[in-house]
Amino acid sequence: MKSFYIIGFLVLMMFDTLAQISFKFASVHAMPLSFDLPWLIRVFAHPWIYGAFVGYIGAFFTWMTLLKYAPVGPAFAASHLELISVTLLSIWLFNEPLTFIKIIGALFIIAGVFFLARDESKADVENVPYNIHS
Template sequence: MSGSKHIDWLHGRFGTVVLWALLIACESGGQIATKIGGDQLGQMDFSLQWLHAVLLNPGVWVAISCYIGAFFVWMLILRRSTLSLAFPLSSLVFVAVLLASWLGLNEQISLLHWLGVAVIIGGIALLAEGEQN
């Protein structure tokens, strides 16, 4: 089997879904890791001691890794999509972070936040429908 057949899946619809899932996972993971790392650091004044603690914090390194991964995935997404569609779709990260903070960090989410999630998902549905026409 030639090398190009091994990566053909990446250029189809399935590949697009995989890239979006990776982007949402990387960006959401970066936000959650930043929150956890910040909580672990506590209330420290900005100083060399704080900077040293940041550099030794695993949550910070996970966040940095997630953001680097998200950057490369975003580049792949933008190669196959218009920015005017891709950027609004990236708002799914807001939904994923809200869900992860609720499920993983036990944060309380207000009814207004849930309404915001519904509005975001509705807006994405409208954008997707507009792309079909």
């Protein structure tokens, strides 16, 4: 079951990252922002907006599947791992700076996922019913 969670959250991170990066590319290609028909045509003329749709739909179905099996606390924390992948890809794709604050934030996200998952696994061990026949 552990590998199911790991693979599932990696897939969720992939879909969420695809959605965020695609939205960024779509917004760059749709400039200038004008909220009129020509702007909408520019938005939907580029394939990046469809990458965002695929990312969000894939993330939704992956998230629903994970929630069926995973504990909510660690699942919610792990669902935010895409903030790290989006930050790293933004450095490479959009020349955004990697700041000390971003590094600290990423470390807090990773620590939160680790501690929530560890706490959940302890709770699972503590709640295992004992076999009185052993």
